[in-house]
Amino acid sequence: MLAVKNLNTHYGNIHALKGIDLEVKQGEIVTLIGSNGAGKSTTLGTITGLLRATSGEVWFKGENITSIPPSQIVKKGISLSPEGREVFPALTVEENLQLGAYVRKDKENIRTSYDRVYELFPRLFERKKQTAGTLSGGEQQMLAIGRGLMSMPQLLLLDEPSLGLAPNLVVMIFDLIVSINQQGTTVLLVEQNASMALSIAHRGYVLETGKVTMTDDAKILSDNDMVRKAYLGNI
Amino acid sequence: MEKISLQFDRIKEKMNFIKPNKKRDFLLLATLILALPYIINSQYLLRIVIMIGVYSILALSLGLVTGYAGQVSLGHAAFYAIGAYFSAVLSVNFGISFFITAPIAAIAAAICGLLLGLPTLRLSGTYLAITTLGFCEVVRMVLLNWEKVTNGPLGINRIPRPSLLGFDLTLANNGMYYLMVFFLVFTTVVMLAIVRSKIGRAMMAIREDELAATMMGIKTTTYKVIAFVVSAFFSGLAGAFYAHMIRFIDPNTFTFDTSIMILSIVILGGMGTIKGMFLGAAILVSFPEVLRFLQEYRFVVYGMVLVLMMRFRPQGILGGQKKTAYKLPKGVIVDINSNNSSIEVREAMNTVEEVI
Secondary structure, eight states: OEEEEEEEEEETTEEEEEEEEEEEOTTOEEEEEOOTTSSHHHHHHHHTTSSOEEEEEEEETTEEOTTOOHHHHHHHTEEEEOTTOOOOTTSBHHHHHHHHTTTOOOHHHHHHHHHHHHHHOHHHHHTTTSBGGGSOHHHHHHHHHHHHHTTOOSEEEEEOTTTTOOHHHHHHHHHHHHHHHHTTOEEEEEESOHHHHHHHOSEEEEEETTEEEEEEEHHHHHHOHHHIIIIISOO | OHHHHHHHHHHHHHHGGGSOOHHHHHHHHHHHHHHHHHHHOOHHHHHHHHHHHHHHHHHHHHIIIIIISOOOOSOHHHHHHHHHHHHHHHHHHHOOOHHHHHHHHHHHHHHHHHHHHHHHTTSOHHHHHHHHHHHHHHHHHHHHHOHHHHOGGGOBOOOOOOEETTEEOOTTTTHHHHHHHHHHHHHHHHHHHHHTSHHHHHHHHHHHOHHHHHHTTOOHHHHHHHHHHHHHHHHHHHHHHHHHHHOOBOGGGGSHHHHHHHHHHHHHHOTTOSHHHHHHHHHHHHHHHHGGGGGGGHHHHHHHHHHHHHHHOTTOSSTTOOOOOOOOOTTOOOOTTSTTSOHHHHHHHHHHHHHO
C-alpha cells in the first residue's frame, strides 16, 4: 500500500534521513521504533509532504506521491495524527472533528464518521461541546486520533500516541489502535515505547540515525537481543 | 393554589418582553441606527459616530486577519491610505463619481494586499508583524515623495463629496451617516458570511495550530492570503469613505499610530468576535472626546486603560465567551439513537443524562 524507496531528507545541512526503505501492506500495523533523533518523525513528515525529500520516492497505492502538498496527500487517503497531540485548543471537540473531515465532499456520510469516532471514544461524545484545550492529556490524544479518522483515511499515521500519558491510558490507546486496525484502517505507528508498539504491530522497523538498521516481524524483533538491549530495557 | 399559579402565568406573560427575542431586538437596533441622527441632532456627535463606523470597518477587516486567521498585521493603515488616496486622486483629477472610485480604490487595496500577502504570509508571528510594519512605512514614504500624484506633504484638498443622482451627501443632511451605515452593514454581512463558512473554520484552525491545520488538508497559505486580501479590500473601502467625508487627506493621517489604533480596537473588543469590533471602536474612538475635561492627561488615562485591560482581561471585552454549539452542515446529523450506533455510545449517552 505504502512504499518508501531510498528516501533522503535534509534539514539545511543536516542529513536527517539517509536512504530509508520501508513498506506498509494493506491491513497491517507497522511500527517504526528508534531513539530520539533517529528520524522517525522526519519520515512521517516526508511521507505527508510537510517536509521535502531531497531524493527518493514515496508510493501510495501505485501512485508516486513524493513531495506533493499535504492537502493533496490527505485527499489521497493518508492522515497524520501529529506528535504532542496538536488539537485546536480553542475549538470544541465537535469542531475539531469537523475540521478532520475538511477535505471530504460527501457531506451525508460524514455523520457515519462521527458515529464511528464517538463509538471508539465515548469520552469524546460526553465532551463534544467542551473546548479541546480543557480536555485531559489522554482525551486530547483520543481527539487527535479521532480527528485523524474523520478524513476516512486508508492509512493512518500516528506519531508518538503514548507521549506523556499515564501507563493505564497508554494501554487503552494501544487497544484502540488495534480496534481501528481491525476495522480496516492500515496503521503506521511511530513510537518510543518500543515494547508496547511491538506488542500490537505486525511488523517493525528499527531506525538509527536516519537509517533502517533492522526489519522483521514484530515478534521476532521483540525477541531480538540487540533490540531488547537498546529499546526494551531488559536483557 | 391554582389561582396563584394562574397569576404567575399572567405576570410571566407580561414580563415576556424582557426576554431576548432575536427578531424584535434586531428591529429595535435597526430603528435605533436609522433614527440616530435625529436623536442626537448634533453634527459634532454625528461626526464622532461616523468615525466609530469607519474604525469599525477597519477593525472588522483587521479582525479577520488577526482575530480569526491569527496573523498579526501592524500595517493596516497602509491599505486604509491606499484606498483613500486612490479614490481621492481619481475623483479630483478625473472627476469620477465616488460610487465608482470607492470600489476601484478597494480593489486597488486588495491587489496591494495580494502582492504583499503572497510572499510574506509564509512568514509567521513576529516576522510578519515587522514586514507589515515596513510596508506601512513604505506606503507613507511613497505618499510623501510622489508629489506629482499625491501632492506630497501638502495632501489632497477639496475632495468632492459623494453625490447620488445629483444629490450631494453631506454631514448636514445626514447623507454621510447613512452611507457609512451602508458600508458598515455590507462589511459586517460579508465578514459574518466568511467567518461562519468553511473558509472561516479553516482560518480558525490556522490560528489555533498551523501544523495541525495543514494535516487536515487545509492549504494554510491560501487561506491566509484570502484573509489578507478581503481585509485589505475593506480597509481600502473605509479609506475611500474617509477621504470623501473629511475632504482633505495627507500622509500624516495614515501613520503607524493608525495601525496601532486599529489593532488596539481588535484586542480591546475581543479577538475572534464580530460584536467586539463595534464595541472596541466605540470605546477607543470616543475616549479622547469623552475625556476632554482631563485635557492632555487623557492620553495617560487612555494608556492606563489599555494596560489594565491587558492585565485583567487579555481576551478582550467580548472575547473568550462560552461558545454556542457548532451547527453541523445540512444533512449531517449525529443521531446517537439511530440503529447503527453501538451500545457503548448509548451507554455514554446515558451517563451524560445521569450527570445532568
